[in-house]
Amino acid sequence: MKMIHAEKLVYEYDKRDEEGNVIGTNRAIDGVDIDVPQGSFVAVLGHNGSGKSTLAKHMNAILVPTGGTMWVDGRDTRDPAELWNxxxxxxxxxxNPDNQIIGTVVEEDVGFGPENLGVPTDEIWKRVEDSLRSVGMLEYRKSSPNKLSGGQKQRVAIAGVIAMEPKCIVLDEPTAMLDPNGRREVIRAVEKLRKEKNVTVILITHYMEEVIDADQVFVMDDGHIVMHGTPREIFSRVDELKSYRMDVPQVTMLAEELRKRGLDLPRGILRREELVEALCRLR
Amino acid sequence: MIRDITIGQYYPAESPIHRLDPRVKIVCTLLFLVSLFIQNSLPGYVIATIFLGCVISMSRVPVKYIVKGLKPIVILLMFTVVMNLFLTRGGDTLVHFWIFTITEEGLRTSVFMAVRLIYLVMGSSIMTFTTSPNGLTDGLEKLLRPLNKINVPVHEVAMMMSIALRFIPILLEETDKIMKAQIARGADFESGNIIQRAKAMTPILVPLFVSAFRRANDLAMAMEARCYNGGEGRTKMKPLRYKAQDRWAYVITVIYMIVIFAVGRFVPFKLWIF
Known part of the structure; x- marks a missing residue:
């Protein structure tokens, strides 16, 4: 079962000069094919301006393709009748954690989505409690979002999405504005959700460390998907990644450099433990 | 300093006032504000003080916090007091000095005026302190629902209000940040006359507006992504239902209004403070 499926997706927008006259078109996404099976964890990598956020916005029908088709759970995103589904x-x-929290109390914000869906009151409360618990924010339910740290705010935002009981969560650079602690918090919350609720997760990011657990990784550059494979496959192609202005996790980098100097290490080492093990095996 | 503005903010706590229905709080606050204007005598103010005092102590909002909310009106307050003090004539002259004359009536008016203003702000901030903006919005929406019939977009207005309230602290923080950034670049907000100072605000206001628009854009997108589709077909997480406590609050406020009205009307003698 395909959760997200795109065929020859194209998104163009008008380029304008200072007076607002159209002087051409920009292709943010250019012929992207993507396939995300249900229940999987997919990461999309790319540096700034690669089109990865634009792609993410297509999955939620915030943007609709100007060419090609995007299906979400079998629904064409261009069909206005299916928009809310x-x-x-x-x-x-x-x-940005601040710009997506609507409520002034944590629990009210989490309840915003279900309210929009027309979920009965008792059910809303149940869902709010459940989703806050699953991101570990239940004890903050009565607090004001302004008093939370970035990582906590982002977890509330995730809870707000979970409360709508989606089959799939698209995270558009959820950690870009967080410090390392907040980043870890958010990624851990996402992992836990994936295991407990079996939702499909699509993580858009430019932090390599966050994608090593993904089932599939897509690398985008200039509106195209340029690399696709498991994290191990992707990270074994260090030079290619670098040509797309992507950084490689430090451990992988170190292993690669050592390999180039003649040490007999396997390609695509992702974790520190793996490197240690591989190094020990050398003797 | 700019973050000290507490007016309009929600103060989360568990108290009987917090638990009241927002509609009750809105209506009773309005009644309280009216009560400040239908009387102008010492007994009236004493009753208003007792009423406000009881509500504040029941609300468990620290008095210090409420007093901090008065900061933004200090200048207005001083202006009113000074104007009333010197311009109202009547009764015995207390002080006469060059062109300034302070009369008994002037002193009385200015003190009452100050108290009235302070109570006005305190009364309405008690409402915002004890009601979450969403509650406030829900309350307003429900109270104003009849206006829907004459095509007033009640839900939209209510939603806008609650979002505005949510973003006050964020924008204040941002202002603070921009101010510091501009000071670091040599901007001077402290010296010069009032016009120069107003002009010096430009490098703050422009980035602030730009960022506010960007935030508005982001927020609109986030709301749409969470299936926000206007007021129709929405359910409520916290639907408003009057309970016994709400009826009692109405009763108490109505009694208070009657007393105040009676005092303003039927206490014939003027009680002087001095």
Missing amino acids: VRQTAGMVFQ
Whole structure:
């Protein structure tokens, strides 16, 4: 079963000069094919301006393709009749934690989505409690979002999406504005969700460390998908990654450098433990 | 300093006032504000003080916090007091000095005026302190629902209000940040006359507006992504239902209004403070 499926997806927007006259078109996404099976964890990598956020916005029907088709759980995102179903199926978490929290109390914010869906009151409370618990924010339910740290705010935003019971969560650079601690918090929350609720997770990011547990990794550059494979496959192609202005996790980098100097190490080492093990095996 | 503004903010706590229905709080606050204007005598103010005092102590919002909310109106307050003090004439002259004359009536008016203003702000901030903006919005929406019939977009207005309240602290923080950034670049906000100072605000206001628009854009997107589709077909997480406590609050406020009205009307003698 395909959760997200795109065929020859194209998104163009008008380029304008200072007076607002159209002087051409920009292709943010250019012929992207993507396939995400249900229940999997997919990461999309790319540096700034690679089109990865634009792609994410297509999964939630915030943007509709100008060419090609995007299906979310079998629904064409261009069909206006399916718009709200698509948005309920694929929940979206954005980059800036402050700009996506609507409520002034944590629990009210989490309840915002279900309220919009017309869920009965008792059910809303149950869902709010459940989703706050699953991101570990239940004890903050009565607090004001302004008093939370970035990582906590982002977890509340995730809970807000979970409360809508989506089949799929799209996280559009959820950690870009967080410190390392907040980043770890958020990634851990996402992992836990994936295991407990079996939701499909699509993580858009430019932090390599966050994608090593993914089932599939897509690398985007200039609107195209340029690399696709398991994290191990992707990270074994260090030079290619670098040509797309991507950094490689430090451990992988170190292993690669050592390999180039003649040490007999396997390609695509992702974790520190793996490197240690491989190094020990050398003797 | 800019973050000290507490007016309009929610103060989360568990108290009987917090638990009241927002509609009750809105209506009773309005009644309280009216009560400040239908009387102008010492007994009236004493009753208003007792009423406000009881509500504040029941609300468990620290008095210090409420007093901090008065900061933004200090200038207005002083202006009113000074104007009333010197311009109202009547009764015995207490002080006469060059062109300034302070009369008994002037002193009385200015003190009452100050108290009235302070109570006005305190009364309404008690409402915002004890009601979450969402509650406030829900309350307003429900109270104003009849206006829907004459095509007033009640839900939209209510939603806008609650979002505005949510973003006050964020924008204040941002202002603070921009101010510091501009000071670091040599901007001067402290010296010069009032016009120069107003002009010096430009490098703060422009980035602030730009960022506010960007935030608005992001927020609109986030709301749409969470299936926000206007007021129709929405359910409520916290639906408003009057309970016994709400009826009692109405009763108490109505009694208070009657007493105040009676005092303003039927206490014939003027009680002087001095």
